[in-house]
Amino acid sequence: MSDTTPILALDHVSKSFGRAEARVHAARSISFALHPGRTLALVGESGSGKTTAARLIMREYRPDEGRLLFRGSPVEDGPLGSLKAYRRAVQMVFQDPFSSLNPVHTVRYHLERPLQLHQPALKGAERRAAIAEVLTRVKLDPALILPKYPHELSGGQRQRISIARALAVNPEVIIADEPTSMLDVSVRLGILNLLNDMKRQLGLAVLYITHDIATARYVAEDIMVMYAGQIVEWGETESVLGNPQHPYTRLLLSAVPDPDRRLTETLFDGELSRVDVIRRQSAIDQSEVREIAANHFIRPMPA
Amino acid sequence: MSDPVLSIRNLSVDYIGAEADFHAVRNVSFTIAAGEFFGLAGESGCGKSTIAFAITRLLRPPAIIRSGSEILLDGRDVLALDSAALRDLRWREVAMVFQSAMNSLNPVLTIESQFYDVLRTHTGMSRTAARARAADLLRLVDIPADRLSAYPHQLSGGMRQRVVIAICLALNPKLLIMDEPTTALDVVVQREILERINRLRQELGFSVLFITHDLALMVQVSDRIGIMLEGELVEVDDAQAIYRSPRHDYTRRLWASIPRLGSERTARDAGQ
Numbered sequence: 111m112s113d114t115t116p117i118l119a120l121d122h123v124s125k126s127f128g129r130a131e132a133r134v135h136a137a138r139s140i141s142f143a144l145h146p147g148r149t150l151a152l153v154g155e156s157g158s159g160k161t162t163a164a165r166l167i168m169r170e171y172r173p174d175e176g177r178l179l180f181r182g183s184p185v186e187d188g189p190l191g192s193l194k195a196y197r198r199a200v201q202m203v204f205q206d207p208f209s210s211l212n213p214v215h216t217v218r219y220h221l222e223r224p225l226q227l228h229q230p231a232l233k234g235a236e237r238r239a240a241i242a243e244v245l246t247r248v249k250l251d252p253a254l255i256l257p258k259y260p261h262e263l264s265g266g267q268r269q270r271i272s273i274a275r276a277l278a279v280n281p282e283v284i285i286a287d288e289p290t291s292m293l294d295v296s297v298r299l300g301i302l303n304l305l306n307d308m309k310r311q312l313g314l315a316v317l318y319i320t321h322d323i324a325t326a327r328y329v330a331e332d333i334m335v336m337y338a339g340q341i342v343e344w345g346e347t348e349s350v351l352g353n354p355q356h357p358y359t360r361l362l363l364s365a366v367p368d369p370d371r372r373l374t375e376t377l378f379d380g381e382l383s384r385v386d387v388i389r390r391q392s393a394i395d396q397s398e399v400r401e402i403a404a405n406h407f408i409r410p411m412p413a
Numbered sequence: 414m415s416d417p418v419l420s421i422r423n424l425s426v427d428y429i430g431a432e433a434d435f436h437a438v439r440n441v442s443f444t445i446a447a448g449e450f451f452g453l454a455g456e457s458g459c460g461k462s463t464i465a466f467a468i469t470r471l472l473r474p475p476a477i478i479r480s481g482s483e484i485l486l487d488g489r490d491v492l493a494l495d496s497a498a499l500r501d502l503r504w505r506e507v508a509m510v511f512q513s514a515m516n517s518l519n520p521v522l523t524i525e526s527q528f529y530d531v532l533r534t535h536t537g538m539s540r541t542a543a544r545a546r547a548a549d550l551l552r553l554v555d556i557p558a559d560r561l562s563a564y565p566h567q568l569s570g571g572m573r574q575r576v577v578i579a580i581c582l583a584l585n586p587k588l589l590i591m592d593e594p595t596t597a598l599d600v601v602v603q604r605e606i607l608e609r610i611n612r613l614r615q616e617l618g619f620s621v622l623f624i625t626h627d628l629a630l631m632v633q634v635s636d637r638i639g640i641m642l643e644g645e646l647v648e649v650d651d652a653q654a655i656y657r658s659p660r661h662d663y664t665r666r667l668w669a670s671i672p673r674l675g676s677e678r679t680a681r682d683a684g685q
Binding site for chain 1: 456457469570599600601602603604605607608611626627628630632633634656666667670671672673674
């Protein structure tokens with residue numbers, strides 16, 4: 111990881127739902143940090159707790175335990191009004207571009223709102239200039255797109271609007287929850303490249319949440335593999351994916367569609383034949399952390 | 414060589430519009446051999462699902478199948494069948510797993526009733542016999558028979574998907590059509606289901622028409638692949654040829670747009 115201080119960090123955060131016997135531990139003592147100009151990927155299957163992590167960051171859930179740190183200080187204990195600064199600095203791009211835009215409002219409305227709320231000092235003309243600039247950034251033509259309603263746009267265009275909306279208030283952190291999973295394969299790459307460009311040009315810290323390891327490799331310098339609310343393996347992307355040590359990571363990797371292997375051939379011996387064992391054992395609480403290499407760690411699966 | 418299970422010749426389907434017709438499928442021809450796993454790939458709106466609906470005769474106006482089109486299923490002219498003959502064709506000859514099949518089960522009926530519905534309608538089977546057959550079919554897809562009394566919401570997405578596949582196999586169809594059967598599932602479950610279907614295909618000998626936009630997955634499971642672009646079938650070839658030496662420019666561009674794991678040909682280089 112880089113030496114810069116993290117913009118945003120989770121420090122041993124836990125969150126569970128339900129009661130007593132049917133308790134679901136969606137986040138179990140998770141810790142990670144986001145740095146400017148870097149993307150951290152959070153991968154795992156559905157129900158592993160990825161979106162819970164995003165919601166904890168967005169302050170939609172309060173942690174049961176642990177702290178959320180913004181520029182090193184706990185988010186809840188800041189001075190009055192600090193949450194507003196936090197909400198400006200941390201923006202989210204949602205999974206479903208068909209339901210995350212309001213169908214009765216134009217694109218212009220979607221981009222004006224965040225500016226009115228977070229930069230009330232901007233005059234009409236300045237605001238229009240800011241909107242045009244952000245649309246150009248996401249490679250859309252402002253004159254054509256501003257008067258349109260969401261239903262007049264394709265999925266890829268809508269997702270670009272979602273990204274533009276997030277960028278409009280000059281954020282420092284972008285939380286992107288499966289931003290391409292609802293899009294057609296042929297437009298996914300465009301959105302990923304856009305996120306990569308924004309990260310580089312604007313020095314954004316990005317948390318990229320996905321179940322698609324191949325796209326994670328494409329955008330992220332660092333990666334975390336999550337299962338049953340626990341981060342089981344994490345570190346530099348090339349190290350984790352090139353030399354996966356946790357059985358669950360290896361299971362995920364062997365299940366990724368790969369045209370170089372027929373269905374009967376697998377990447378790792380036997381991981382797919384002991385899916386149930388790996389699932390059961392990986393779900394057990396494990397506080398021990400083992401260092402595999404510089405910036406590559408696992409929580410060993412109990413035998 | 415034996416006759417193909419499915420033979421499609423010059424299939425054209427239009428959606429009739431107020432001002433202009435939309436040509437969803439244009440003059441498409443291909444065949445699927447007995448026991449073959451055939452993949453149909455392309456982006457959304459290219460007409461792949463329309464073909465699946467034409468084979469099962471599920472298209473409704475404003476969609477019309479143009480004259481001159483021909484669909485032969487095991488030698489029978491599907492487009493000439495009346496509704497009684499169609500009833501006989503569906504499930505028995507051809508069964509379809511729909512996109513988001515996990516939501517295509519009736520939420521207020523138990524799994525057992527949903528099997529019974531198909532088995533009674535098409536074979537007149539008694540409830541007891543249907544129960545035994547349903548239990549066998551569930552075991553084929555690795556679900557314990559005691560789940561017959563469960564309702565759909567009590568099963569996970571992957572299990573519901575497998576129940577739908579089991580129902581589709583109930584009458585030993587010759588052709589199983591799967592329209593994006595696993596897109597809503599995560600990779601491990603997707604992998605388990607496809608392995609299962611592949612094994613069943615080898616045991617039971619049915620053919621598969623597999624529709625998806627995931628090219629990497631398609632190459633892994635298919636024998637042959639057809640690539641569709643704007644209603645036309647632009648390339649049909651062996652799966653390995655589609656992967657290693659695609660001839661059509663569109664196929665090459667599709668590959669370039671997919672970030673892939675563990676390959677030097679990742680989109681990092683091809684993307685820009």
